[in-house]
Amino acid sequence: MVPLTIDEHFLPDGSRVGTHVSAADEGRALRLVVDGALDHELPIAVLEQVMARYGKPLAEGVVPGGPRIELGDGRALCMLRHRGRYDVIARDYLVFERPGGPPLAELSTSIAGALLHLARAAGIRSDAVGGDE
Template identity: 40%
Template sequence: MPDVPRLCIFERELAPGKREHTWLVAQPDGAAIQVEDGAPLPLPPGSVARVFERYGQVFDVASGVGGEARSASGDTRLHFTEGLLKRLRHRTWFDVEPRDYLVFQPHGEGASAEGWPRYELCTAISAALVHLAEAYRAARSELRSS
């Protein structure tokens, strides 16, 4: 799927030299989650915005978040139907390792609303989105079998 717009939203080391990547994949009708080379799992419409509403933090204007994270895809941002998702790497003076964050800015009416953009650690957002995609798949297959 290299020709499909996607953003690596989480990377983890499974073993020395073996990494697993989680991607947010842009689709014509929304977005999907893809873990490594598995099949993309569609997300329910609006789920990225909902996850950031629930877990994301509003930027404090006084503090800066800087540095774009190099990821497996080499990309740091993804435009898709819900909005703009950007991956940042930030290291404060007390961090030994930098932390990777996702920043989301919705399109449309939500874009100018107070409380946007929002950010959160990649780990939290990717875990919530993977869970939603798996639950959505299970619910849809249950409906089909009924």
């Protein structure tokens, strides 16, 4: 399974760091990988709580057409690139599809930061990521 890249940024030394997610443990966990710095599995419940906290219902009729990972039990995480009339550059959103509720969307960098914070809080430490997220 190809992971979703949910964030990319550059460190002060110019090196690029990507944050990637994929399904793990037969859809019961989300694998969070930060290039060269972190590789950790979080329970899917963590993603559900983060999206419930930060996500907003996706506007009716909007269909995410980007890369997608199936998380089992009718749940999926997919990318949506959107450029509003007032934006110069398109923004990447994560859309969490779940049974029994509308899809929730939030900027992918915000979700990446929240997941990284929770992985660190679970005892995973990585100073190579940049520290300013």
